[in-house]
Amino acid sequence: MSLDIHAGELLAVVGENGAGKSSLMNVLYGLYHPDSGEVSVEGRPERFRSPRDAIDRGIGMVHQHFMLVPTLTVAENVVLGREPTRWGRLDMERAVREVADTCARFGFTLDPRARVDALTVGSQQKVEIVKALHRGARVLVLDEPTAVLTPQEADELARVMKDLVRAGRTVVLISHKLKEVLGVADRIAVMRRGRLVTEVRAADTTADQLAALMVGDAPRAATDEPAPVAQAPGEVLVEAKALHALGDNHCPALRGVDLTVRAGEVVGIAGVDGNGQRELAEVLTGLRRLTSGGGTLLGGPLARLTPAVARERGVGHVPEDRLRRAVVKALSVEENVALGRHTKPPFAKGPWIDFAGRRERTRELLAAYDVRPPEPTLVLQALSGGNQQKVVVARELDAKPRLLVVVQPTRGLDIGAVAQVHARLREARRQGTGVVLVSLDLEEVLALADRVYVLFEGRVTGEFTRPDYDERELGRRMLGAERAHG
Missing domain, CATH: 3.40.50.300 (P-loop containing nucleotide triphosphate hydrolases)
Structure with missing residues (x-):
């Protein structure tokens, strides 16, 4: 070179x-x-x-x-x-x-x-x-x-x-x-x-x-992908009411957010960085406690949700910061693929690790998601950032979650990988998964989402439904120019 x-x-x-x-x-x-x-x-x-x-x-x-x-x-x-x-x-x-x-x-x-x-x-x-x-x-x-x-x-x-x-x-x-x-x-x-x-x-x-x-x-760029095909909304997976939560700085991050997510739809969360999107995703995955408000998530209460309970109910999570929240970079790729499911087949047989099963499933996922190099025994930190992200997306979708919360899912991915991840999210939607998509890329949100909530200063300032997307109005709501409710 x-x-x-x-x-x-x-x-x-x-x-x-x-x-x-x-x-x-x-x-x-x-x-x-x-x-x-x-x-x-x-x-x-x-x-x-x-x-x-x-x-x-x-x-x-x-x-x-x-x-x-x-x-x-x-x-x-x-x-x-x-x-x-x-x-x-x-x-x-x-x-x-x-x-x-x-x-x-x-x-x-x-x-x-x-x-x-x-x-x-x-x-x-x-x-x-x-x-x-x-x-x-x-x-x-x-x-x-x-x-x-x-x-x-x-x-x-x-x-x-x-x-x-x-x-x-x-x-x-x-x-x-x-x-x-x-x-x-x-x-x-x-x-x-x-x-x-x-x-x-x-x-x-x-x-x-x-x-x-x-x-x-x-490959076709994300902005050129066809719009999601309309389908009848399924059962309500998340019904959140008046959510309030503090940020890491102990100041209010969510201020009365209402949110509904149904099976078989992609719900986009749009907004300028730092307006409560990350905190909302963490509330839905049990990583952040509510100070008030509540509702239901996958048949159980949303209040006092923990990551373990969320995963037991069927929540998948592709977090914003994969190194902090999604992977252990010193472990191998196959060990990271098994995280969260390491006691279940094909990663375990009874109380014992199924080394052969784990390796075979990892090889299948690496091939399906074009992870390079496709070597299960490689230490995860040896992969490029984009390939690490592919591993996280592959693991979470392979678990077939009922609700999938994805934050910046295509961060650091090349154009081919972006198109592939978008296709996987669309397929999960078609199979009945409810997807909450948090992305700072408005084009990505509009390309994938059936409905879009706009957050500004921790409040919902607008809700938009396909095909009635007005990008200019969306931008105004992102900047807090108008508030729909909250």
């Missing part, structure tokens, strides 16, 4: 999950050491022993999986390893001022004193970007930076990237969003199975052509 990165350009690197994009950039950043070949910076061969060496040479990287210390504040994370001091001690006030200045300079709204573990995933992504910029990176590598950002935040990031390039800095963007790539990149490098397929100017290509280069054929 050989690649030139030119000063003062915005280079996009695209390819399927597992194509080697992140691995290549981890070599550039000093996290991986090449077995052969060399990295040259400004014509001088370098051998980075660690990311510190790369940072010293002006190379910064924002990873798809965050490299933050959750119990520290935003400012402490940003200055970690390069802390400002006064009389030999950490000067926290100076650190807060400097980080606030960096945020203001690049257009990010963050509280430097806030603890990272109290932030949304989207805000944590911002902290990673600010951290790299704060350290003066001249070459900034962004690995799927907009995967969890709202459209407004993504537009702002695009502006920041263009401003950096105009100022003479270099940006390398790894992304699966081809329209996004075409909108910002000067040049695009296409990778497939660890090799460079071709390099093209963004102005000289299209999304369809890039898709064909990436996967050998151009």
Whole structure:
């Protein structure tokens, strides 16, 4: 694999999950050491022993999986390893001022004193970007930076990237969003199975052509998928009334939410990041307690629901943060596939682990979901982020849940995998599963959902039913311009 990165350009690197994009950039950043070949910076061969060496040479990287210390504040994370001091001690006030200045300079709204573990995933992504910029990176590598950002935040990031390039800095963007790539990149490098397929100017290509280069054929994009076929709604699976819950910051996150989910329908939850979507998903899966309100979920009370009880009733969950909520990255792929069902066939025979059955079912799922490499014994953390996500989706759908709560299900997936996950969700719907889809991608919500609830500041500000979707009105409700009820 050989690649030139030119000063003062915005280079996009695209390819399927597992194509080697992140691995290549981890070599550039000093996290991986090449077995052969060399990295040259400004014509001088370098051998980075660690990311510190790369940072010293002006190379910064924002990873798809965050490299933050959750119990520290935003400012402490940003200055970690390069802390400002006064009389030999950490000067926290100076650190807060400097980080606030960096945020203001690049257009990010963050509280430097806030603890990272109290932030949304989207805000944590911002902290990673600010951290790299704060350290003066001249070459900034962004690995799927907009995967969890709202459209407004993504537009702002695009502006920041263009401003950096105009100022003479270099940006390398790894992304699966081809329209996004075409909108910002000067040049695009296409990778497939660890090799460079071709390099093209963004102005000289299209999304369809890039898709064909990436996967050998151009699968239909999510926005081009047919609308769900209308079908009669089934029994009521969830009847939630006046839900109230606190967020991680102990402030109200849900403020009187009413929600109904029936069998055989996809219910979309739309909203700008941080308006209660995550907390609602956690209430429905037993991860967050209600402060008031209630109702029923799969025949039982919604109040005091626990994750174990939710799973016993038939709830599946694809969470927003897979590393925190869905997998144990130090375990093997097959062990992760068995999580939650490890005492039942085909993963167990009586009280004993069925090693052969577990491996066979895992092989079937890896093949069905095109997980690469398709090796059940591999440690999960050896897979790319997109392939880890495929494992989670495969496991949850294989359990044939009655209610499936999915949050950002296609985050970090390439176009082929996105189409495949959407097809699986549609099939689950056809088989009678009720699906609650939480996504910051409004196009994804509208492509899949039969009904859409809009959340703003923890309240339902609108409910829309297919085919009467008015995207402009949806956008207004997402910004709180009008409130339907609550």
